[in-house]
Amino acid sequence: MQKQFSWANSAFIRVLRPLVRLALRMGLKHKQMDHALRTVLLEEAQTLLQLTDAAKANVSQLSIATGIHRKEVSTRLAALADAASVPSAPPLPPSAQVLTAWMHLASQDPALLRLPLSASAGSPSFEELATQASRGNVHHRTLVDDLLRLGMATESNGFVELEAAQFVPAQDLQYMLGFLAEHTADHLQAAVHNVLSDAPKMLEQAVYADGLTVQECDRIHALARLRWKALHKELVEELTLAVSRSPQGTHRIKVGVYTLFEDMPTLSEPKESPHA
Numbered sequence: 001m002q003k004q005f006s007w008a009n010s011a012f013i014r015v016l017r018p019l020v021r022l023a024l025r026m027g028l029k030h031k032q033m034d035h036a037l038r039t040v041l042l043e044e045a046q047t048l049l050q051l052t053d054a055a056k057a058n059v060s061q062l063s064i065a066t067g068i069h070r071k072e073v074s075t076r077l078a079a080l081a082d083a084a085s086v087p088s089a090p091p092l093p094p095s096a097q098v099l100t101a102w103m104h105l106a107s108q109d110p111a112l113l114r115l116p117l118s119a120s121a122g123s124p125s126f127e128e129l130a131t132q133a134s135r136g137n138v139h140h141r142t143l144v145d146d147l148l149r150l151g152m153a154t155e156s157n158g159f160v161e162l163e164a165a166q167f168v169p170a171q172d173l174q175y176m177l178g179f180l181a182e183h184t185a186d187h188l189q190a191a192v193h194n195v196l197s198d199a200p201k202m203l204e205q206a207v208y209a210d211g212l213t214v215q216e217c218d219r220i221h222a223l224a225r226l227r228w229k230a231l232h233k234e235l236v237e238e239l240t241l242a243v244s245r246s247p248q249g250t251h252r253i254k255v256g257v258y259t260l261f262e263d264m265p266t267l268s269e270p271k272e273s274p275h276a
Contacts, residue, residue, distance in 0.1 A: 015188070020033070022180075038066075038068060038072075038076065039076065039080075041066045041068065042062060042066060042068065042073065042076050042077070042080070043080070045057075045062050045065040045066045046062065048065070049061055049062070049065065059073050059074050059077070062077075093146060093175055093178070094133070094134045094137065094138045094143060095143050095146040095147050095150070095152075097133045097134060098129060098130050098133040098134060098143050098147070099147065099152060099162075099164065100133075100236060101129055101132065101133040101240075102115075102126075102129055102133075102162055103162070103236070104233075104236045104237065104240060105124075105129065106162060107233055107236075112124055113161060113162045114159055114160070114161040114162075115129065115159065115160055115161075116158055116159055116160075117140075117144065117155070117158050117159065117160055118140075118158075126140060126143075126144060126160045127140040130143045130144075144160055147160075149171075149172075150164075150171055150172060150175075151163065151164070151171065152164035183254075183256055186254050186256070187204070187256065187258075190202040190203075190204045191204050203255075210264060212261075214261075214263075217261035220259075220261075221259050221261065224257065224259050225259075228257050231257075235255055239253075
């Protein structure tokens with residue numbers, strides 16, 4: 001049991017480190033991070049206790065489970081009853097859905113890289129695309145303006161033209177933080193599921209090597225981007241088909257990929273072969 005605790009603590013610290021680096025760069029201090037951690041601790045403990053026995057999710061049991069003093073647990077529970085204590089992550093923009101749908105159309109017919117802003121019923125137009133991709137929840141003019149602001153499309157003479165090969169809103173910090181929160185949380189969800197659940201394991205793997213030059217890292221990075229581009233196109237087609245087949249569906253799925261390379265301390269051991 002002591003070894004399990006030590007292993008979990010080491011994993012927690014390693015996963016937490018880049019998030020703390022981000023928080024510090026964004027100006028968060030110990031007070032904000034501590035408040036967020038205690039709130040999440042309490043929420044997760046409530047969920048865990050309610051799964052076994054809802055009656056156990058009382059102040060005393062929550063205090064024991066989290067190590068937070070009973071008085072503070074009571075105060076936080078009262079706050080949670082009024083409103084969520086931790087603000088939700090910035091939502092992913094609907095313009096991301098529109099751009100993905102647009103890329104899918106253009107991959108089938110390059111002429112659709114340029115669309116009339118509005119057109120008669122049945123004719124391809126950005127308005128029709130936006131209505132379908134956003135399920136009619138966002139006006140197409142709003143979506144055009146967002147893509148223009150992010151440099152992902154241009155507009156002239158009543159036409160809108162796609163300029164981006166993917167939705168990476170580097171000019172908008174709120175969107176970038178939203179993507180970070182959404183994708184990193186889902187990646188961790190899959191990894192935690194694989195550790196804690198007896199259900200079939202989610203796909204969550206990587207290959208790596210060390211002792212490389214930066215030029216070799218760039219080459220492998222370019223290869224991964226190239227392969228992902230082809231897989232991305234195939235997945236968008238399959239997901240589009242899956243959505244049309246699931247009018248009453250309640251599940252979601254996400255498939256992602258990442259690449260990281262960085263400088264590392266001088267190697268004192270022989271280079272290792274690639275690992276899976």
